[in-house]
Amino acid sequence: xxxxxxxxxxxxxxxxxxxxxxxxxxxxxxxxxxxxxxxxxxxxxxxxxxxxxxxxxxxxxxxxxxxxxxxxxxxxxxxxxxxxxxxxxxxxxxxxxxxxxxxxxxxxxxxxxxxxxxxxxxxxxxxxxxxxxxxxxxxxxxxxxxxxxxxxxxxxxxxxxxxxxxxxxxxxxxxxxxxxxxxxxxxxxxxxxxxxxxxxxxxxxxxxxxxxxxxxxxxxxxxxxxxxxxxxxxxxxxxxxxxxxxxxxxxxxxxxxxxxxxxxxxxxxxxxxxxxxxxxxxxxxxxxxxxxxxxxxxxxxxxxxxxxxxxxxxxxxxxxxxxxxxxxxxxxxxxxxxxxxxxxxxxxxxxxxxxxxxxxxxxxxxxxxxxxxxxxxxxxxxxxxxxxxxxxxxxxxxxxxxxxxxxxxxxxxxxxxxxxxxxxxxxxxxxxxxxxxxxxxxxxxxxxxxxxxxxxxxxxxxxxxxxxxxxxxxxxxxxxxxxxxxxxxxxxxxxxxxxxxxxxxxxxxxxxxxxxxxxxxxxxxxxxxxxxxxxxxxxxxxxxxxxxxxxxxxxxxxxxxxxxxxxxxxxxxxxxxxxxxxxxxxxxxxxxxxxxxxxxxxxxxxxxxxxxxxxxxxxxxxxxxxxxxxxxxxxxxxxxxxxxxxxxxxxxxxxxxxxxxxxxxxxxxxxxxxxxxxxxxxxxxxxxxxxxxxxxxxxxxxxxxxxxxxxxxxxxxxxxxxxxxxxxxxxxxxxxxxxxxxxxxxxxxxxxxxxxxxxxxxxxxxxxxxxxxxxxxxxxxxxxxxxxxxxxxxxxxxxxxxxxxxxxxxxxxxxxxxxxxxxxxxxxxxxxxxxxxxxxxxxxxxxxxxxxxxxxx
Numbered sequence: 001x002x003x004x005x006x007x008x009x010x011x012x013x014x015x016x017x018x019x020x021x022x023x024x025x026x027x028x029x030x031x032x033x034x035x036x037x038x039x040x041x042x043x044x045x046x047x048x049x050x051x052x053x054x055x056x057x058x059x060x061x062x063x064x065x066x067x068x069x070x071x072x073x074x075x076x077x078x079x080x081x082x083x084x085x086x087x088x089x090x091x092x093x094x095x096x097x098x099x100x101x102x103x104x105x106x107x108x109x110x111x112x113x114x115x116x117x118x119x120x121x122x123x124x125x126x127x128x129x130x131x132x133x134x135x136x137x138x139x140x141x142x143x144x145x146x147x148x149x150x151x152x153x154x155x156x157x158x159x160x161x162x163x164x165x166x167x168x169x170x171x172x173x174x175x176x177x178x179x180x181x182x183x184x185x186x187x188x189x190x191x192x193x194x195x196x197x198x199x200x201x202x203x204x205x206x207x208x209x210x211x212x213x214x215x216x217x218x219x220x221x222x223x224x225x226x227x228x229x230x231x232x233x234x235x236x237x238x239x240x241x242x243x244x245x246x247x248x249x250x251x252x253x254x255x256x257x258x259x260x261x262x263x264x265x266x267x268x269x270x271x272x273x274x275x276x277x278x279x280x281x282x283x284x285x286x287x288x289x290x291x292x293x294x295x296x297x298x299x300x301x302x303x304x305x306x307x308x309x310x311x312x313x314x315x316x317x318x319x320x321x322x323x324x325x326x327x328x329x330x331x332x333x334x335x336x337x338x339x340x341x342x343x344x345x346x347x348x349x350x351x352x353x354x355x356x357x358x359x360x361x362x363x364x365x366x367x368x369x370x371x372x373x374x375x376x377x378x379x380x381x382x383x384x385x386x387x388x389x390x391x392x393x394x395x396x397x398x399x400x401x402x403x404x405x406x407x408x409x410x411x412x413x414x415x416x417x418x419x420x421x422x423x424x425x426x427x428x429x430x431x432x433x434x435x436x437x438x439x440x441x442x443x444x445x446x447x448x449x450x451x452x453x454x455x456x457x458x459x460x461x462x463x464x465x466x467x468x469x470x471x472x473x474x475x476x477x478x479x480x481x482x483x484x485x486x487x488x489x490x491x492x493x494x495x496x497x498x499x500x501x502x503x504x505x506x507x508x509x510x511x512x513x514x515x516x517x518x519x520x521x522x523x524x525x526x527x528x529x530x531x532x533x534x535x536x537x538x539x540x541x542x543x544x545x546x547x548x549x550x551x552x553x554x555x556x557x558x559x560x561x562x563x564x565x566x567x568x569x570x571x572x573x574x575x576x577x578x579x580x581x582x583x584x585x586x587x588x589x590x591x592x593x594x595x596x597x598x599x600x601x602x603x604x605x606x607x608x609x610x611x612x613x614x615x616x617x618x619x620x621x622x623x624x625x626x627x628x629x630x631x632x633x634x635x636x637x638x639x640x641x642x643x644x645x646x647x648x649x650x651x652x653x654x655x656x657x658x659x660x661x662x663x664x665x666x667x668x669x670x671x672x673x674x675x676x677x678x679x680x681x682x683x684x685x686x687x688x689x690x691x692x693x694x695x696x697x698x699x700x701x702x703x704x705x706x707x708x709x710x711x712x713x714x715x716x717x718x719x720x721x722x723x724x725x726x727x728x729x730x731x732x733x734x735x736x737x738x739x740x741x742x743x744x745x746x747x748x749x750x751x752x753x754x755x756x757x758x759x760x761x762x763x764x765x766x767x768x769x770x771x772x773x774x775x776x777x778x779x780x781x782x783x784x785x786x787x788x789x790x791x792x793x794x795x796x797x798x799x800x801x802x803x804x805x806x807x808x809x810x811x812x813x814x815x816x817x818x819x820x821x822x823x824x825x826x827x828x829x830x831x832x833x834x835x836x837x838x839x840x841x842x843x844x845x846x847x848x849x850x851x852x853x854x855x856x857x
Contacts (some may be wrong), residue, residue: 166493313457336401403415613626770821
């Protein structure tokens with residue numbers, strides 16, 4: 001039938017007759033889903049494309065077509081619209097037809113060669129978007145928007161604000177996140193055409209539609225459609241290269257908003273490399289690029305996962321028609337998985353897992369209660385058990401572990417729930433009945449068709465995501481920060497009594513974990529389990545394997561991907577077996593996340609960040625480059641270890657010594673090693689200006705006095721021997737005479753806090769060293785009067801040291817600082833409200849030292 005109709009179509013020249021034949025072919029495809037295969041096999045796509053080229057792009061009959069367009073303008077355009085509607089219908093929800101059409105039929109060349117882009121761009125965009133959504137009514141959408149905007153034929157290049165606001169409302173009313181892109185491979189062509197459109201409202205309309213389709217990215221079907229077709233790469237190249245200067249302000253803002261949403265699942269390594277390369281050329285001259293990079297590297301990423309979206313069809317699930325082992329085991333079983341609930345439906349339960357016997361009766365059912373959001377467990381039609389102590393929330397990843405221990409009495413078996421490694425609740429739950437007849441059992445993940453209440457699009461709002469069962473620190477945002485900052489957190493909570501006692505522990509090195517034997521695993525899937533049928537051409541026996549898979553499942557594939565049960569060892573014999581292959585029904589979305597941390601590590605890791613800091617020229621460049629470097633290592637174990645093992649902090653310290661202005665803003669010392677080499681390097685900070693030095697001195701007070709973690713910070717500073725480092729800095733003149741007045745308050749506070757025997761001896765030694773070193777021609781009489789006055793009438797002494805009384809004495813810088821230190825010490829010792837200082841001092845310092853203080857020779 002297809003061959004006859006297609007032959008007639010190619011012979012006709014009358015537009016009305018062509019429309020009639022096209023409608024007949026489309027109706028045949030709609031009436032029978034299996035006809036899509038026949039349409040492809042009888043070369044329907046090639047013949048339709050030949051029809052388009054011969055009727056609209058053939059020079060020999062161009063005059064005939066011009067005449068037809070003159071007499072029947074609407075019919076000619078209607079032929080093109082209906083042809084694209086037919087092609088869209090033939091490939092929609094059929095992965096094999098889609099792959100065949102876009103690989104072997106050059107639709108882009110036809111679109112670009114027609115005059116529609118110049119003469120009627122509204123119709124062209126309507127055709128392309130109706131093709132993307134398989135929705136015929138969208139073909140006239142842009143013309144209706146133009147009429148509502150009341151635009152003339154020659155619009156201004158830059159759109160006025162009030163017109164943009166009206167356009168924004170019209171687009172948001174017409175398109176939303178609920179509209180699913182069915183044929184996303186047409187999106188690159190739409191974005192390519194967008195830059196060649198002359199009128200701004202059309203260019204902005206395309207970007208607004210894309211933004212509306214993404215929405216809040218709760219439904220990831222459209223997000224995956226954009227990322228799988230390299231839309232982020234196209235936007236990045238257009239937004240951040242030299243051509244970005246040609247973009248309008250509104251257009252640039254929309255592009256930035258789009259790429260911010262599209263980078264939620266990461267970016268390919270080559271795109272990140274391009275962004276960093278552009279950043280190294282311009283640094284903060286391109287503020288949009290700098291801000292976007294900071295957002296990209298600081299965001300929390302989800303794992304690769306599968307999202308079950310019931311708003312597409314009313315059902316969405318993975319089906320394994322047969323498991324290769326019996327269920328349940330005789331002694332008990334455990335289940336582990338990461339899960340995130342993206343959206344609930346108050347009218348429906350969220351089905352997670354179901355195991356059925358050969359009679360389609362449920363042996364086991366796990367779901368989330370629609371009212372209380374509690375995890376519920378059912379082992380038979382009558383037995384319903386609920387974990388009522390824990391209520392699940394949206395947008396959080398949970399690691400769930402269920403352990404069912406079988407007891408001698410089946411009814412009193414114990415079922416335990418663990419969430420994120422913490423035991424929540426244990427209940428008595430009847431053990432599932434053991435499959436006595438040893439017939440195959442069926443596994444369902446998600447909501448199958450038989451449990452779906454409402455079929456159709458947007459009839460249910462349930463969306464939830466499933467990831468691999470084992471813990472991986474790289475993606476899980478609930479525990480990642482705790483793991484990486486484990487030492488800091490544990491010590492703050494520990495509140496140890498002794499200053500020198502700080503716990504050093506690494507939670508990421510789990511030495512108490514155990515491995516599960518492979519023969520004990522019944523079922524296991526992860527992101528590596530997803531197998532793309534269209535990628536089999538990489539293998540020599542690809543066609544044979546495809547045929548084996550299709551034969552084993554006895555069903556028509558609704559997607560170009562299948563799921564493999566990785567609990568079964570891989571071999572060429574069992575890859576296509578019924579026990580290994582699972583089907584994705586109801587279009588679950590396979591979300592592949594590009595791990596940004598791994599991409600940075602492959603490009604260069606912290607070394608790349610250090611190089612960016614090194615080539616920075618302005619203060620703003622240094623700040624942004626340093627922020628980027630720290631964002632590389634903030635939540636990345638690989639980059640953090642690389643930074644520490646390869647002396648990254650020491651190298652960073654040496655690089656920063658060349659610059660003038662650095663402003664630390666930490667409130668807790670979470671990385672002692674970095675603080676030791678970067679903050680306590682007085683040689684570095686003495687090069688800063690007075691304002692920065694003042695802030696530098698105040699940060700000590702913020703850590704030890706103002707911070708809520710003061711006790712912990714004091715222990716950290718003591719561990720890296722801060723008092724000894726300060727005394728050495730005073731001796732080496734890193735704390736100069738000009739800096740000392742700013743430093744005196746901080747120094748006095750630190751002496752009070754660390755007033756230990758070791759500190760007392762170091763300060764006394766430094767004072768004697770400073771007083772009795774060069775020069776020899778010092779006025780000893782003035783010195784004697786000075787030092788004796790320090791201990792006279794101490795109760796009325798002034799804490800603020802007056803430098804004017806020393807202006808006439810020609811002393812070295814070292815001697816001045818020693819005298820100022822002596823003044824600080826005398827204020828502390830003569831504090832009438834706290835006599836512990838003088839008692840501790842007198843117990844450590846002998847009378848001979850007092851004589852040294854008061855005698856000048």
